[in-house]
Amino acid sequence: xxxxxxxxxxxxxxxxDAEPGRLLLWVLRSDLGLTGTKYGCGERECGxxxxxxxxxxxxxxxxxxxxxxxxxxxxxxxxASPDGTLHPVQEALVEHxxxxxxxxxxxxxxxxxxxxxxxxxxxxxxxxxxxxxxxxRCGTYNRIVDAVExxxxxxxxxxxxx
Amino acid sequence: xxxxxxxxxxxxxxxxxxxxxxxRELMARRTFQFRDYPKDFNAYxxxxxxxRVAFFxxxxxxxxxxxxxxxxxxxxxxxxxxxxxxxxLGDTDLCPWDMGTFGSMSTRFFGPPMRQAAAEAKAVLKDxxxxxxxxxxxxxxxxxxxxxxxxxxxxxxxxxxxxxGQRIERVVRGEVSRDEPTGYTxxxxxxxxxxGRAKVTGQARYAADIRLDGMxxxxxxxxxxxxxxxxxxxxxxxxxxxxxxVVRDGDLVAVLHRHPDVAQEALGMVTATWDxxxxxxxxxxxxxxxxxxxxxxxxxxxxxxxxxxRAASETVRESTFRANYMAHAPMEPHAALxxxxxxxxxxxASTQNPFTLRREAAEILGCPEEDVRVITPFxxxxxxxxxxxxxAHEAVRLSxxxxxxxxVAWTREEEFFYDSFxxxxxxxxxSGVDHAGRLVFWDYRNLHGGNRSSDPVYAIPHHRVTxxxxxxxxxxxxxxxxxxxxxxxxxxxxxxxxxxQVDIMAEVAGRDPLSFRLEHAKDERVRGVLRAAADLFGEExxxxxxxxxxxxxxxxxxxTVVAAMAEVDVDRKTGAVRVLRVVCAQDMGxxxxxxxxxxxxxxGLIQGLGYALRExxxxxxxxxxxxxxxxxxxxxxxxxxxxxxxxxxxxxLGPQGGGxxxxxMVGAVLANAIHDAIGxxxxxxxxxxxxxxxxxx
Ligand code: FES
Ligand code: FES
Numbered sequence: 001x002x003x004x005x006x007x008x009x010x011x012x013x014x015x016x017d018a019e020p021g022r023l024l025l026w027v028l029r030s031d032l033g034l035t036g037t038k039y040g041c042g043e044r045e046c047g048x049x050x051x052x053x054x055x056x057x058x059x060x061x062x063x064x065x066x067x068x069x070x071x072x073x074x075x076x077x078x079x080a081s082p083d084g085t086l087h088p089v090q091e092a093l094v095e096h097x098x099x100x101x102x103x104x105x106x107x108x109x110x111x112x113x114x115x116x117x118x119x120x121x122x123x124x125x126x127x128x129x130x131x132x133x134x135x136x137r138c139g140t141y142n143r144i145v146d147a148v149e150x151x152x153x154x155x156x157x158x159x160x161x162x
Numbered sequence: 163x164x165x166x167x168x169x170x171x172x173x174x175x176x177x178x179x180x181x182x183x184x185x186r187e188l189m190a191r192r193t194f195q196f197r198d199y200p201k202d203f204n205a206y207x208x209x210x211x212x213x214r215v216a217f218f219x220x221x222x223x224x225x226x227x228x229x230x231x232x233x234x235x236x237x238x239x240x241x242x243x244x245x246x247x248x249x250x251l252g253d254t255d256l257c258p259w260d261m262g263t264f265g266s267m268s269t270r271f272f273g274p275p276m277r278q279a280a281a282e283a284k285a286v287l288k289d290x291x292x293x294x295x296x297x298x299x300x301x302x303x304x305x306x307x308x309x310x311x312x313x314x315x316x317x318x319x320x321x322x323x324x325x326x327g328q329r330i331e332r333v334v335r336g337e338v339s340r341d342e343p344t345g346y347t348x349x350x351x352x353x354x355x356x357x358g359r360a361k362v363t364g365q366a367r368y369a370a371d372i373r374l375d376g377m378x379x380x381x382x383x384x385x386x387x388x389x390x391x392x393x394x395x396x397x398x399x400x401x402x403x404x405x406x407x408v409v410r411d412g413d414l415v416a417v418l419h420r421h422p423d424v425a426q427e428a429l430g431m432v433t434a435t436w437d438x439x440x441x442x443x444x445x446x447x448x449x450x451x452x453x454x455x456x457x458x459x460x461x462x463x464x465x466x467x468x469x470x471x472r473a474a475s476e477t478v479r480e481s482t483f484r485a486n487y488m489a490h491a492p493m494e495p496h497a498a499l500x501x502x503x504x505x506x507x508x509x510x511a512s513t514q515n516p517f518t519l520r521r522e523a524a525e526i527l528g529c530p531e532e533d534v535r536v537i538t539p540f541x542x543x544x545x546x547x548x549x550x551x552x553x554a555h556e557a558v559r560l561s562x563x564x565x566x567x568x569x570v571a572w573t574r575e576e577e578f579f580y581d582s583f584x585x586x587x588x589x590x591x592x593s594g595v596d597h598a599g600r601l602v603f604w605d606y607r608n609l610h611g612g613n614r615s616s617d618p619v620y621a622i623p624h625h626r627v628t629x630x631x632x633x634x635x636x637x638x639x640x641x642x643x644x645x646x647x648x649x650x651x652x653x654x655x656x657x658x659x660x661x662x663q664v665d666i667m668a669e670v671a672g673r674d675p676l677s678f679r680l681e682h683a684k685d686e687r688v689r690g691v692l693r694a695a696a697d698l699f700g701e702e703x704x705x706x707x708x709x710x711x712x713x714x715x716x717x718x719x720x721x722t723v724v725a726a727m728a729e730v731d732v733d734r735k736t737g738a739v740r741v742l743r744v745v746c747a748q749d750m751g752x753x754x755x756x757x758x759x760x761x762x763x764x765x766g767l768i769q770g771l772g773y774a775l776r777e778x779x780x781x782x783x784x785x786x787x788x789x790x791x792x793x794x795x796x797x798x799x800x801x802x803x804x805x806x807x808x809x810x811x812x813x814x815l816g817p818q819g820g821g822x823x824x825x826x827m828v829g830a831v832l833a834n835a836i837h838d839a840i841g842x843x844x845x846x847x848x849x850x851x852x853x854x855x856x857x858x859x
Pocket of ligand 1: 038040041042043044045046048050060061062
């Protein structure tokens with residue numbers, strides 16, 4: 001049955017009138033107009049739809065919107081600071097050329113941000129393993145690993161600052 | 163709707179450079195077919211009253227970086243900062259006609275006339291400045307959007323000031339001479355992608371991201387196999403879902419709703435019965451089928467005589483190489499939004515050829531092409547697959563039917579099902595070396611794959627190369643599945659076959675594969691890339707198989723010459739190939755954005771791992787077996803070898819195609835590396851663990 005479902009997206013409270021069984025990906029893209037999150041396969045096979053729910057990466061293409069009720073969703077649109085300063089992951093991806101067509105990029109950003117929260121000091125192998133669920137047809141993996149490595153360093157340096 | 167003429171009128175202030183691009187002449191060297199040429203003037207660039215430069219191109223950005231490299235070329239030529247250029251891509255109302263973005267031709271063919279346009283604009287600016295400053299034009303220089311007196315740089319005027327209150331149109335005739343390619347400051351300099359920020363923040367719009375008031379998303383009833391016919395469909399249950407509309411337009415049965423997922427669910431309520439397709443081949447007998455179904459062969463290149471070559475050979479080796487169908491599988495499935503009204507249509511589409519789509523849509527609607535506007539947002543990967551625009555045709559038909567804007571965004575399953583696959587290919591090759599170990603004989607026949615890069619980069623006195631069918635022309639008719647251009651079309655398989663055979667001959671001659679190639683290389687460019695790759699690879703080369711898993715390959719594609727080396731590790735128990743290292747050297751003439759060029763090279767090498775090792779479409783009588791990434795395996799993070807690339811500088815040549823050559827090396831270089839590792843020759847792409855095990859058995 002359709003009902004009001006409340007959660008927050010990128011720090012902003014939202015309410016959608018939807019069947020709880022609908023998939024978060026489409027609620028984000030269609031009901032809320034947040035098209036930064038992409039559809040690539042619909043089957044947890046590509047990671048293009050990755051968003052954070054309470055800080056953890058999930059495949060929004062298989063996540064029911066009812067399950068995020070009262071929780072915090074973050075999408076690629078909400079990662080940069082409100083003043084427009086890019087998150088270190090975003091900045092490093094641009095700097096290292098870790099994107100070409102850019103279609104996998106929002107998912108990569110979210111996967112990496114979520115990964116670094118729990119793995120602040122990863123090796124290159126850790127990064128590759130942590131990002132394994134996300135596909136890039138343009139073949140930018142090497143540069144994404146470079147970028148995530150740099151972002152990790154930068155985030156640690158920020159932490160260390162008093 | 164704004165037509166391009168209106169646009170020029172409303173944007174009239176400033177300096178507009180138009181051109182009649184001599185596409186005929188530019189393209190005379192190519193084999194593509196053209197139905198229409200630009201009939202009117204098309205704008206290239208406009209220097210506005212604010213000094214910003216609007217730059218119009220019918221090219222589209224699908225990852226290859228023209229959003230950065232073309233503005234870079236323009237900024238360089240015009241002496242303005244890159245940040246003042248506003249690129250407008252793939253909008254058929256605003257941009258000059260273009261045949262499409264494929265074949266590594268953007269900078270190669272679009273670059274030169276664009277530079278002419280910029281030179282023309284600069285000449286206008288100098289004339290205006292000469293009058294304004296009272297300085298003869300030949301004493302004027304340009305820099306950073308300013309014209310100044312060389313004798314006294316303080317005497318200067320900005321482009322913006324010059325453009326103010328002007329309404330000047332110039333036509334490119336190619337008579338203005340341009341500066342020589344020296345002292346580049348913008349072009350030829352590594353530059354960050356201009357679209358990077360939009361893409362990492364989720365702001366970059368792709369076709370499925372465009373939203374219009376009142377738009378509906380469509381999900382379309384699909385057959386279980388190609389060739390099945392719809393007998394009947396019951397849509398009553400679907401139609402009863404709140405907000406759903408059902409459209410039946412001949413064979414097109416669609417369910418539409420404001421939200422795509424609701425439409426999808428309603429589509430699931432449609433019950434349909436289908437007639438099965440007629441008997442046809444499947445994966446198990448495709449090569450027999452293709453051998454027995456041959457178009458006429460054409461000679462690609464020929465010299466000496468095959469019988470003399472055979473006679474001169476001390477040892478002749480004959481091989482057959484095969485490649486299976488494979489998919490483009492861009493991360494963005496085909497998508498389009500069409501808004502059809504009484505006046506015509508506006509279509510946003512993920513397409514590599516917006517002007518072709520304009521014509522196709524006009525045909526569907528029975529209206530003049532001018533009444534259709536195609537706008538191309540960012541394209542999420544194409545690789546040749548988005549030269550087919552079926553999704554946009556469907557959106558046009560559905561929008562016409564419901565009288566509202568309609569989005570058709572294919573599912574991954576539809577994307578696989580309707581893809582135009584890289585054609586399955588057979589190559590027969592016989593070649594011979596003489597008593598001195600010289601390659602003297604080469605008889606090469608490509609069946610069904612296409613002739614691109616089929617002519618080896620080696621000097622062989624007696625040779626003939628023929629090609630029958632392929633992905634273009636009438637070739638596709640002979641395939642049981644839809645086929646098309648896949649990044650470096652034809653070249654991937656040709657390089658795999660040629661370079662495998664060259665390795666076989668090197669071994670026969672008792673030579674190491676690098677010096678054998680260097681000795682037979684046609685020209686200095688080929689030797690140049692081989693040496694550059696060898697320097698980077700830094701290993702001694704020995705006659706194969708050495709057991710170390712080292713491979714080399716070289717070739718030419720899209721005007722570029724390329725060489726690659728690789729190191730692999732083969733698991734003899736599972737047959738799995740682990741690629742440890744790939745290096746690649748490319749001579750692509752003048753390089754506009756070295757960083758962008760390296761990205762393309764690396765991307766090609768990583769993408770190529772897929773067709774070399776895993777990617778394969780199986781089918782059975784019109785049914786496609788791989789319909790999602792669970793079965794169709796793309797390269798992923800864990801496959802990542804160490805990748806090193808280098809560009810051999812050759813600015814005198816002019817820019818050549820850079821987006822495709824590296825990918826065409828991967829099958830070849832891995833086949834040779836696998837042979838070096840296990841002493842077994844792989845004859846079929848992809849080189850899956852099963853095939854490696856079979857070779858080992
Ligand atoms: S769209 Fe969700 S994993 Fe591919
Ligand atoms: S950048 Fe194109 S899919 Fe990753």
